[in-house]
Structures are given as structure tokens and as C-alpha cells.
Amino acid sequence: MIIVRHSDQRGLANFGWLNSKHTFSFGHYYDPQHMGFSALRVINDDIVAVGGGFDTHGHKEMEIISYVLEGAIEHKDSEGNVHILSAGEFQLMSAGSGIYHSEYNASHTEPLKFLQIWIQPNSFGNKPSYEQKDFGKQQGLTTIATPTGENGTLLIKQDAKLHQLVLKPNSKLSIDIATGRKIYLHQVNGILSVNDIELNAGDGAKIENLYTLNFANRGQEEVTALLFDLP
Known part of the structure; x- marks a missing residue:
């Protein structure tokens, strides 16, 4: 079963x-x-104006992933991390027992576009x-996050995986889904066919009780999507 929610x-x-x-209540x-x-709680498609940003605020017991689409994020947190995230980078902040952070548009001339993703953990007090x-x-x-951090992936405290799907024009890909797993697909850009259902940028799809997904890019531009493998 595939249930689509359009952008x-x-x-x-x-x-x-x-x-x-906001894909989900927020x-x-x-x-x-x-x-x-499932364990996926937030997908926010954020555009931050020049000079804008999120002042210092706290999080607890949440796995927070940011994926920069355009521009750059200026990040600071109470653990002493001070970083710039550029377009194409993924960030995982595992809030654990509690963390404070701020994030701003690092550019003085261009807006910042990024995805903010929250996943509920299965391990607490870390x-x-x-x-x-x-x-x-x-x-x-391309696997981005796993519960083991294997092969250089980000280490997420949940029985979940995050994958990046990239398809060039006129290309196809099929994947198998393990029994009992749920899939959430967030379309980042381009037009993607999923089992002959078309997704456009910003669309999402809840996928349950299926064992194979057939992806196709029938357009003329590269397609990018995020695929969440969830318990």
C-alpha cells in the first residue's frame, strides 16, 4: 500500500x-x-531568509537530522560544536539527555533551504x-544513517535507516523491503515514479505491506529522494 501526500x-x-x-504536525x-x-516524527521543508535563524533552544531524546539543499547553516551547540554545513551535507544531532543549539543562515546574500528531520530514538538518557x-x-x-554507524554512516539511535536515492534521467532501480518494515519516501527534486505512482518535489509517500519498490526517472532532470526504512 502506498499513500501519497502531495506537497x-x-x-x-x-x-x-x-x-x-510541515509534513507532520509541528x-x-x-x-x-x-x-x-512509525518512528519518523518531523519533516520540515525550511527556507530561512538572509539574517534569519533559530535562536538557542533545547532538545531532548530526539534524533535530529538536517539536510542542506541550498546555502549553508551556521551551527553552534552546548557541546562545543561550531560548524558550517554547506549544500549537500547531512548533519545528525543526537539530543540524548539534553542539548542546546542555534542555527542560522550563514550567507549574507542568499536564502538557506534545508530539510529538518526528527526521528524518535529507542535508547534514552545518552x-x-x-x-x-x-x-x-x-x-x-546511498546509505546516510544506520543504527550501527557502519561503513561511515551517521549513527542513529533507532532501528531505522536513512538512504539517499539519486536517479539520472531515463534510469530505473528496484529494491526489496524486509518483512514488517515500513518505508517513508520524501521527494526532494524531480519527478519520481514509484510502482507507477508519480511523486513531485515535496511529495511524500507512506509505504506498508509491500515487498518490492520499482523506481523510475522518466524525465530529463536528475531525481533526488530520501528513503526512510522504519520499524
């Missing part, structure tokens, strides 16, 4: 400095039909941790 059906928030689309946007999916990495844009599936 224009998501919740909206606009504070001037921040323009955001902040002032509440929809009891969209509270998350020391906060921080990682960031550029995994490139290789064709096919």
Missing part, C-alpha cells in the same frame, strides 16, 4: 524570516491524521552527540 497538502508556517512546510500546525509515521558528512550524489541508493 501542497502539507502544513504551512511563515514568520517572515522562516517559510516552512508547532502551530496540528493535524491528528498526520502525527508522524550523552548528546554530533556528526556531519557530505555523502555525494552517487547514482542509486
